[in-house]
Amino acid sequence: MAALRPAGDYDESYIRDMSFLRRPWMNWFTWGVVLIVLLLPFLEIWGLISSANPSYARYTWWMNILNRIAYTIVALQGLNILTGLTGQISLGQAAFMLVGGYISALAMTYWGLPIILTIPLAAVGTGAIGLLFGLPSLRVKGFYLAMATLAAQFIIPWLSRNLWKDYLGGTNGSIVAPVPTIFGYEFSGSTNMFIISFITLVITSVLFNNMIRTKLGRAFVSVRDNDLAAELLGVNLFSYKLKAFYLAAAFAGIAGALRAHTERGIGTEFNYTLDISVLFLGMLVIGGMGTNLGPFLGAIFVILLDEGAIILGETIAHAFPDQAGALQTSFRPIVFGVTLIIFLIFEPRGLAHRWYLFKAAWRLRPFAR
Amino acid sequence: MENINNPILSVEGVELSFGANRVLKNISFDVQPGEIRAIIGPNGAGKTSMLNCMSGFYRPQKGQIMFAGQDVTKTPPHNIASLGMARTFQNIALYTGLSTLDNLMAARHIHMKQRSLASMLYWGTAQREEIEHREFVEEIIDFLEIEQIRKAVVGALPYGLRKRVELGRALALEPDLLLLDEPMAGMNAEEKEDMARFVLDIHERRGVTVVLIEHDMGLVMDISDRIVVIDFGEKIADGSPEEIKNDEKVIAAYLGQEE
Known part of the structure; x- marks a missing residue:
């Protein structure tokens, strides 16, 4: 996007030209929003809102959604590195979340590590597993690679049920993820966990944005846009594809750890299926592949849409009691499917692209619509 | 052309075939440091294949291509750039996004x-x-x-x-050596002149050796020091623009032979 800027807005140094928040007000605005969102869970912690309050139910509902959005964005950022930037398709993101959740839960249960350490451990460990499933990417591309990564989605959940049954839960399909504590404070619910999820999200977002403006990100995009030229320009294709797989899995591992401690359990029982992996791809398409805003817009839009569909589905179920069962089970996937199709037809570059267009039009007002 | 025994790049007996289709037949030539070397020939002669071999993109079955002390045909493609070779493509291969x-x-x-x-x-x-x-x-x-x-x-x-x-x-x-595959194809006269000026500037100011494939004969004759002519995968002539202009084989390849 050729940046369209207000008159007189110049970059006076390369540092400023390369920064994402180029102007002081952008800095203030972004970090202000971050701070305000971060303060939301403290409403309860500081007792400003409690179960006696009439809006408490709505508050917890929103905190639950926000927490889910936060760790979903982390998983999407991982997928964005792999699919959006490097152009390698992956259908195993949910399975990698499962791995991350297990690593974090086990490390906390048996080694007693605090969450500050189990999350990085989950990232590193899941990344290593991701490398393994990234190996076929040297030989196969596109559709065939999707099939190869699909293997992860089947092998990992199967292994979690059949391997080391005492530790991974065996046929129970789940183990308990302990309540994380930092300095004796227990992060026991969605509201508390949101603090950890959100701080993690801020860190991964900073890492992601740094990546796309430096050597690593450009190498990823060059593999996506023209792998033959990239190789002749000195990019080692295999090494960078594996790096992308590693990072994608590592981000999924972080997301998995966050989700496991929120839901207080990890395992195949907790729905880490192919549906979820496909849903992630759908979210990324809706948000905008290969953009830094894509994961945010995709996750927020789809999760809110999904919640809206639940509410709407129940309302309709009340109106048509005969079809209540069918409506409750199938209304959500239908809404998601239709939305995805609409996006693929009318806005294949996602909400992020829409946002850039809107920004450009805003700057050109009143000469553009 | 002074230190004729120390070429920056030398192609020795390169043979390339795709199945039964012999694209390059025993081609040898060299590129001296600091010259503009053109490769010309009719359509389908194997010019781009030659360039692809030189940049490590194709692997010839026989022969070797020595550059910076290494055989390019045996170097992994991603290591060739750091030897000091760069190229452009006939059909632009930029990172479009x-x-x-x-x-x-x-x-x-x-x-x-x-x-x-x-x-x-x-x-x-x-x-x-x-x-x-x-x-x-x-x-x-x-x-x-x-x-x-x-x-x-x-x-x-x-x-x-x-x-x-x-x-x-x-x-x-x-790069020390720049391979240009039809840098002026499909351009109008003004754009061509701009491009030629850039190529000459690169050559003179930065001291980059240039290997160039081009169809515009007038331009090739003007800017290149030495020219290789390839026809049907064989080298039919090699020399200065003056020599090439008067070479019977070249004239025959371009204009056809008199019966």
């Missing part, structure tokens, strides 16, 4: 030392290095007069400009 600036910065890949982790952490090493290379890239942008499209996504640029950006990307590698 990146801006002009990022395309050029992407070519600095081999000169950047930052590790992937440093890239993600940015502040400190990576930032310093980015700025350092940005300054280098800005010089090229200046030189090629593409300042106004610095931030434009290259996929949306017109053809002539994309060709120029691709030349810039090759230059950003800081």
Whole structure:
């Protein structure tokens, strides 16, 4: 996007030209929003809102959604590195979340590590597993690679049920993820966990944005846009594809750890299926592949849409009691499917692209619509 | 052409075939440091195949191509760029989703030392290095007069400009040897002159050796020091523009033979 800027807005140094928040007000605005969102869970912690309050139910509902959005964005950022930037398709993101959740839960249960350490451990460990499933990417591309990564989605959940049954839960399909504590404070619910999820999200977002403006990100995009030229320009294709797989899995591992401690359990029982992996791809398409805003817009839009569909589905179920069962089970996937199709037809570059267009039009007002 | 025994690149007995289709038949020639060497020939003669072999993209069945003390035909493609060779493509092969600036910065890949982790952490090493290379890239942008499209996504640029950006990307590698595959194809006279001026400037000011495939004979005769002529995969002539102009085999290849 050729940046369209207000008159007189110049970059006076390369540092400023390369920064994402180029102007002081952008800095203030972004970090202000971050701070305000971060303060939301403290409403309860500081007792400003409690179960006696009439809006408490709505508050917890929103905190639950926000927490889910936060760790979903982390998983999407991982997928964005792999699919959006490097152009390698992956259908195993949910399975990698499962791995991350297990690593974090086990490390906390048996080694007693605090969450500050189990999350990085989950990232590193899941990344290593991701490398393994990234190996076929040297030989196969596109559709065939999707099939190869699909293997992860089947092998990992199967292994979690059949391997080391005492530790991974065996046929129970789940183990308990302990309540994380930092300095004796227990992060026991969605509201508390949101603090950890959100701080993690801020860190991964900073890492992601740094990546796309430096050597690593450009190498990823060059593999996506023209792998033959990239190789002749000195990019080692295999090494960078594996790096992308590693990072994608590592981000999924972080997301998995966050989700496991929120839901207080990890395992195949907790729905880490192919549906979820496909849903992630759908979210990324809706948000905008290969953009830094894509994961945010995709996750927020789809999760809110999904919640809206639940509410709407129940309302309709009340109106048509005969079809209540069918409506409750199938209304959500239908809404998601239709939305995805609409996006693929009318806005294949996602909400992020829409946002850039809107920004450009805003700057050109009143000469553009 | 003085130190004739010390070529920057030498092609020795290269044979390339796809199945039964023999594309290059026992081709040998060399490129002297500091010259503009043109490869010409009728359509389908094997010029681009020759260039693809030289840049390590195709692997010839026989023969060797020595560059910077290494046999290019046995070097992994991603290591060839750091030997000091860069190329452009006949059908532009830019990174269409990146801006002009990022395309050029992407070519600095081999000169950047930052590790992937440093890239993600940015502040400190990576930032310093980015700025350092940005300054280098800005010089090229200046030189090629593409300042106004610095931030434009290259996929949306017109053809002539994309060709120029691709030349810039090759230059950003800081090559000793530059392979240009039809840099002026499909351009109008003015664009061609611009491009020729850039090629000559690169050659003279930066001291880059240039190997050039081009169809515009007038232009080739004007700017090149020596010319290789390939027809049906065989080298039929090699020499100065004057010699090539009067070579009977070349005339026959281009104009047909009298019965």
